[in-house]
Amino acid sequence: MRRGAFSKGFIYLLLIAGGILMLLPFVWMISTSLKAPNQVMTLPPIWLPHPIEWSNYLHAWHTAPFARYLFNSIFVAALSTLGVLLTTILAAYAFSQINFYGRDVVFSILLGTMMVPGEILLIPNFVTLVKLGWIDHYEALTVPWMASVFAIFLLRQFFLSIPKELSYAAKMDGCSDFKYLWLIMVPISKPALITIALLQVIGSWNSFLWPLIVTNSMTMRTMPVGLMAFSSEAGTEYNLLMVAATMVILPMIILFIILQKYIIEGVTRAGIKG
Amino acid sequence: MKLTLNQLTLRFSDVTAVDHLSCTVNDGEFVSLLGPSGCGKSSTLFMLAGLYQPTEGELFFDDTKVNTVEPEHREIGMVFQNYALYPHMSVRKNIMFPLKMKKVSRKEANARAVEIAELVKIESLLERKPAQLSGGQQQRVAIARALVKHPKLLLLDEPLSNLDARLRINMRAEIKRIQRQVGITTIFVTHDQEEALSISDRILLMNQGRFQQFDHPQDVYLHPTNRFVAEFLGNPPINLLPVNFSEGTARLVQSDKQANSYLGVRPEHLAVVNDGANALRGRSESIESVGRDHVLTVAIQNQKVRILIDADQPIKAGDMVYVRPKPDRAYLFDNEGNTITAQWNGGLTDD
Ligand SMILES: Nc1ncnc2c1ncn2[C@@H]1O[C@H](COP(=O)(O)OP(=O)(O)OP(=O)(O)O)[C@@H](O)[C@H]1O
């Protein structure tokens, strides 16, 4: 028993050390974002800035159109997430409940596309968007992300675990297939749907390469792209750079704190992706 | 509502689940559908419900042919083996759901849900979610949801099989009470003979998709139409002895090959007697107590026979005894398993 307590203590010690190691960069980022320029590069490093320069935030906010970037990021994340939820629900329903000819073959092919690395699709997708005239429009930022094979797979598995009797019961109760999907299956699948939505929001928020490629004008930039642009503009003003970085990360941290339970559940459920 | 099945058949790609089933169920009757696993009970029920389309045959509710009528227009309530409650809805919402689908006003739907909840005695559980209920309570909710539309036919697919033994007996009585109170025609699927014998007005016995017998519980038990029915009912099971039957006398034979028929006698219809007239001689092997009953096993030639005896009967293992069946409670089956109606005068020998 004592030995158990000892090894447990040791494990916790390791975990705490790991946790601190992971947190340090974030702490450093926030601390730097609140420093006066002359405190940024001192040796030994200053961990707690004094005085705290809240004005850095105001300054950075006005130096680049962060309000616009923020709006774009939120708008794109929300739209693509709604899109993904809609297409996923319909596709998962079809692949799990409807017996159509060639269903399993189509589904296998769909799963197969998951093995194609995203980078390979970059150029063909870009060409398609050019032809559609969508470059530098919101369509380019959202529409290509409105379907996710992984999400369909996840939800299909969830739908398959719903007992068939439930659909029979609904049918006896006079519930059409369409109503059954929205009134019964979707509410039951809430945990899976939250997982899908979260993965999508996080993915969309963090995506950098794609928005960089398909947008040109400043007004279409999302936060990560804006951050890069800002880093070349702000040059060596590290405190302002850290302000911008904090602004990019903060919404995700808040989201994480609120929805921690679902995210952990989701990443575990997702298993192969994270 | 009267129910008529006429040569009802259901074929899946490689199996015939229900094979030319015909019968008539009277209005208000409680009928059990009984048979071994895989005999087509659920399939029959699902055809009544409209969830499966019959491959052949006709189905009438009263005098209307309903083969192609959609489930929701058949005025049926159904309870599934796993209850199939909507897990995200409260009990109240579950019960109200069928009414909501029928666009009954919220107020009326609620009133009817409460009324039916009182009938099945779950009025204190209305705000709970199904996961917060015991099996028996979920069962009641499922029955309430099935009855709230005031259907004309209630279908129950093995509703008691997920409950423990004691609760099962309680719920059995409850289902019967509710059915009486509502007066609804009910089809109850089960593979538990005791359940069927205790609860039904009539029992419909099936085997391998085929009709076997449709009669009152006492009659299927005491007057089986064939060997399958005789063997399926009764615990301990009926004794079957290979015999040669001719001129009113059955002669016990050594092997199935020599037999032209089988004599079936239930353990409770065999008596240990003192004289050898129309009786079989054998050696008592063992006496087992199963609850209240005492089961004596007797070896007669190479056959083993089980007899229900009184506790005070002075028989020990190893005794030589005579065993005589009650003539009017013994059945003769031919090699195909059909009951031989020829008169048997009780004549029985073992040499
Ligand atoms: N959807 C289906 N597809 C193919 N065969 C089926 C299907 N449903 C049932 N069967 C077959 O039809 C036969 C009857 O099945 P059914 O479910 O009606 O039996 P049951 O009497 O209800 O059995 P149990 O007591 O095990 O529930 C079985 O042989 C079964 O394998």
Ligand SMILES: [Mg+2]
């Ligand atoms: Mg069944």
